[in-house]
Amino acid sequence: MEYAININEEVWVHLTPAGVEVFRADIEKYPLPEGLTTEQVISIHDAGGGWSKFRLYELMSIFGHKLRNGAVDRMFGSNTIFFTPPV
Numbered sequence: 440m441e442y443a444i445n446i447n448e449e450v451w452v453h454l455t456p457a458g459v460e461v462f463r464a465d466i467e468k469y470p471l472p473e474g475l476t477t478e479q480v481i482s483i484h485d486a487g488g489g490w491s492k493f494r495l496y497e498l499m500s501i502f503g504h505k506l507r508n509g510a511v512d513r514m515f516g517s518n519t520i521f522f523t524p525p526v
Contacts (some may be wrong), residue, residue: 444522445495446494446499447494448494448497448522449493449495450492450495450498450521451490451492451520451523451525452490452514452515452518452519452520452521453489453490453516453517453525454489454491454492454514454515455513455514455515457514458479458513461490461502461505461514461523462484462502463481465500465501466480466481486524490525498520500526502514507512
C-alpha cells in the first residue's frame with residue numbers, strides 16, 4: 440500500500456504540557472515582529488477544543504528532535520498526529 444502526504448498539509452495534534460513547553464521554547468528562539476507576543480503565536484495555532492493545527496513541516500521542525508522511541512515526555516496526546524480535523 441502506498442500513501443503520500445505533502446509536507447504543506449495541515450495536521451492536528453493535542454499538545455501535552457511538555458509539547459506546549461517545547462513549542463514556546465521554539466517560538467522564543469527567534470525574534471518576533473514588533474508587537475507580536477509568544478502567546479499570540481501560540482493562539483494562531485489554536486484549533487479549539489484543546490487541538491493545535493500546524494503544517495506538517497512546522498510540526499516536524501518544532502518537535503522532530505523530541506520524537507523518538509522511549510522518549511520520557513510525550514509531545515502529543517496519545518502520540519497521535521491527525522491528518523483530518525478532529526471532531
